[in-house]
Amino acid sequence: MLTFGDWPYGDTPVVVLSRRTLEVPAVLAATVEVMACPPVELIERLAQRGAKHLYIDGGQTIQGFLRAGLIQQLIITRVPILIGSGIPLFGALLHDIRWRHMATQTFANGLVQSRYERIG
Template sequence: MEIKCSVFIAASVDGFIARADGDIEWLHRPEYEAAELNGVTYESFIATVDTLVMGRKTLEKVLSFPEWPYEGTPVIALSHQPMEVPAHLHGKLEVMAVDPTTLVAQLAERGMLHLYIDGGQTIQAFLEAGLINELIITRIPVLLGQGIALFSQLGSGHELSHVSTCTSENGFVQSRYQVTAEH
């Protein structure tokens, strides 16, 4: 069985996933938190995932949160720089210094079937390696003007097949795509 790699991410209407300094507080407005969302919810998505893969910068952001948000889901952080895994995350977080193709092969050998790929550079690296199968992108009704772009460093084009688009009353627009071929 082939391993599936999915992206589930929010971005501003102008395509940014964070402010230039990595800040994501713009995602946490009260009207966003309380809204009923249409489409694929995070809870229903994460329930299908065997392992979450993120880059070092995303991990550093997550480690600044008051609580570890991925309880019950193994996390692998990709980093070519040595990183100390905090004691409370032993057995929950693994740091690896491998390329995306090698990682996917290793995780397939471990019996993993569905990977959640997160973080701008990590998503781009997996796309470039031809490993992303599905993109679920929720556009948040805000223009940031500048920041960390979701797709800033792609070296080649990618064909997408639209699966669905859902809108929510708070202005969120979620589109789901299958990645069909490289171009």
């Protein structure tokens, strides 16, 4: 994210999940924190701080939260670029997870964003 130019999250608290030791730049130290814990523990810690809605991103992170049953809403944004490799957004799951389509929005730059809510 640091290579994107201006920090897009402003003063919004950001938690970076990583198994590696990461150094947060001093300019972001007031809002960015690094944690290494399972999804359930992260949710508990952040709930104690008053967090109610979390934005979860990253293939392996999303997969862990899905396996733990901790995602109630998906917002999937499709970008008109095919990426040749990387970590899949959705990996193998223990069982199917059903979702209800709530809305889809298109943007002039070609992005298509769909919102789904978990129904089971």
